Amino acid sequence: MGSARRTNPWASLSALCVGFFLIMMDTTIVNVALPRMMAELDAGLHQITWVNSAYLLTFAAPLLVAGRLGDRWGRKPVFLGGMAVFTAASLWCGWCDSVEMLIAARALQGVGAAVMMPQPMAFITTLFPARRRGAALGVWGSVAGAATTVGPLLGGFLADGPGWPWIFLVNVPIGLLGLAMTGFLVPGVRPRGGRRFDLAGTLLSALGLLALVFGVHNGEYYGWGRVLGPVGIAHIIGVGVLLLGVFVVWQRYNDREPLMPLTLFGNRDFGAATVTAAAIGFSLTGLYLPLTLLLQEVLELAPRQAGALMLPIAVANSVAGPVAGALSDRIGGRRVVMTGLLVFAAGIGAIAVSAGPETDPWLVAAALAVCGIGTGAAFAPMANVAVGGLSPELVGAASGVYNAVRQVAGVLGSAAVSVSLQAWPADGASQHGMASAVGATLLLLVVVLFVGSAACLAMEPRPRPAESFDAPRKAAAV
Template structure:
């Protein structure tokens, strides 16, 4: 009788929560995470002047965030399963907000790098929980619409980053690209406490310490090598240690990690059985492909806008508005559509539209290219990213057992983030090769003739356009992965009732 009463009370308490309000609170944290992956790029000159730092140090301000964000994602997903997603999310947001304040108050490049590293850890704690929460807050027939909003937030945040960063640096100083996170983060903490339910399934089995160490060190070595290989000219890092050796060691550690997960008799950090689910494995591969393309877009595009079109950082940021608008409109629509159609076709359409949009951007990258042609191409590309992102997440997590949702979300985000890092590194190397083959010098003298200026701009434009063909090719490979997705709608194969639940809110699957 008591058990029944408690279950009824738990259901009532949970049902009183509005899942859309809870999603809004979670999206505040997710917005901050994604915005901070791009906001620093436009502030690099200001930070260098303000902290009297060199380019290498400021490059690390960007790289260290990506490192400490990508590496702990697998562990963070499992922490949500073990200790509850709400407390782990709140902890991550508190760490992220405090670290943002620390970044804004930093007086040296070393302090700023340390603060950014802590900020990345906070982001890693939050990211898997936001995706896992959607699968428990919403029933299957409404999950696509919710993930559509989640995906739209990701697209909006990454494009708002350069726009907001350019405005803040120009009007208030570089410190405010970090300090702006503080009031938003505090508001997000209050919203999460009040609006997000706290009764998620918990898994109290053993924690995989060897798997944690192997995956963490392996991912760190691979991401470090890829993210910073260009800085070290793909040669010596320190003493006899080279970039290929670092990447090779990381790959070996990850292979050992996979073998350990295969033979681990206890609870594995990364259940390999998830990759036997074609919904998950194909969506994870597609996520890496779109992460590669989105990250790979920014370097050649920014270089073209500022060096060829000679736009200021603020003007270049404004030119990214069409991507934010179209992605924000397409995401919720595509998510809702994936509730009615097999998600693979919506994701495939998004990939093909994004690839076509990048092709239009390549055609617009001429020495005399116009703003409106580029803006139109960016708008079209944004439709593709918004259409692909949300249904892809729905396909990946829709069929996962409840006990593995946190691990699956962590794996999905880790794979996507590694795709982002590989994209940034590969495009950077290709861009450098294109520039060295097409330009005799790396700078243009102030007293250059009109012919010299045109030749310089033509070389930069051609190098930028040619480099963008690599993300287009990767998107087409990702489209093939979309075709391999099962046509049927995904459905979980394990019921949440078999798992121990937190009191009092234990019926999250029936919310909404």
């Protein structure tokens, strides 16, 4: 810890945010370039969709394990290793000349992202004292919101300009900068020795999440029917749920080194924050497809115009995040998170009820600014609530669980939105029919956000110090 005290924590946070920005941006930057990739790589629709699926699958599946890797081997070397893998895979992606090679490179990119993802959140709990942690997590949260929104805009400009490979090649200099900044600015805290590794839990959780995410993300493509021989999407999802159920039982009886200590959920703040994280992950990821259809198919805007119109959500998120994080340090996270979720729901609701061919694009931009304020206000305090009352020994596991839940919820949101748009009984070929489908789908996201805001009622009204939650000795030894 001594090195952490001698280090400027804000400088360390800036280094961590570089890598975090990259991995979050790459969840959305590829979508706008898929048609170009399909044409230039002579790929079919199914093949090209795997460029995204491979990244999402290998990003989500190892997250629980990644949270523990930082505890076992040290958060700095694990973060650096993940960033090195991600940067090298980005270079590989940019040089690919076949869709098969690109899918493999994207899968490797996802592994690097998963290794990096839980470390900044755990780092912040050691770099910042409790009274300043909310502001730091506010900056971290605003980076996540801005990155996912900037992705489609930057991807559109790069695909239309120098070409789709630059969507990946642009990561390389940024990744190298992030590696240098992390090496110089982030302290290396010695990992706790004598630690075991939950191999059975690792296999059960990784395979369970892999099957669940695969089934949900690809269900639409296979018509929710057979995938290979007698094996169908329902079987794959069922196996995933079964494996995750066995994983939870194993965590209950593994008293040596549980990957996910169930005592985490004895802290009501962590449980409630995890539910709200799922709600906002579901809604934020699910927002972009109907929004894109509204802007390009209904309002007939060009891709660059549609991308530019999404800027307000990124700007508003970046401004609101740090402010909300600092405010949560003073008044507690419950009210700030709940307000943020309701504001986000109000922004989506405004777009939903006004969706139509005559909708003023500036009205959509204003509503997206409201959405950005809501996501910024909710995201950072939500993370602070999740880990703020936990003992340091549980922070790595908690960060892995929290991020895994949010990521899987995002995949579920993307799938649910796609199904909703197709199931809506309207003439999708007409602008009015498409607008009706978009409006109904966005209202689904509003409902999910209301559920998330209701979960905030279980949070403590005021922030609690970590010492107030003493996990049992067996869990603390993890």
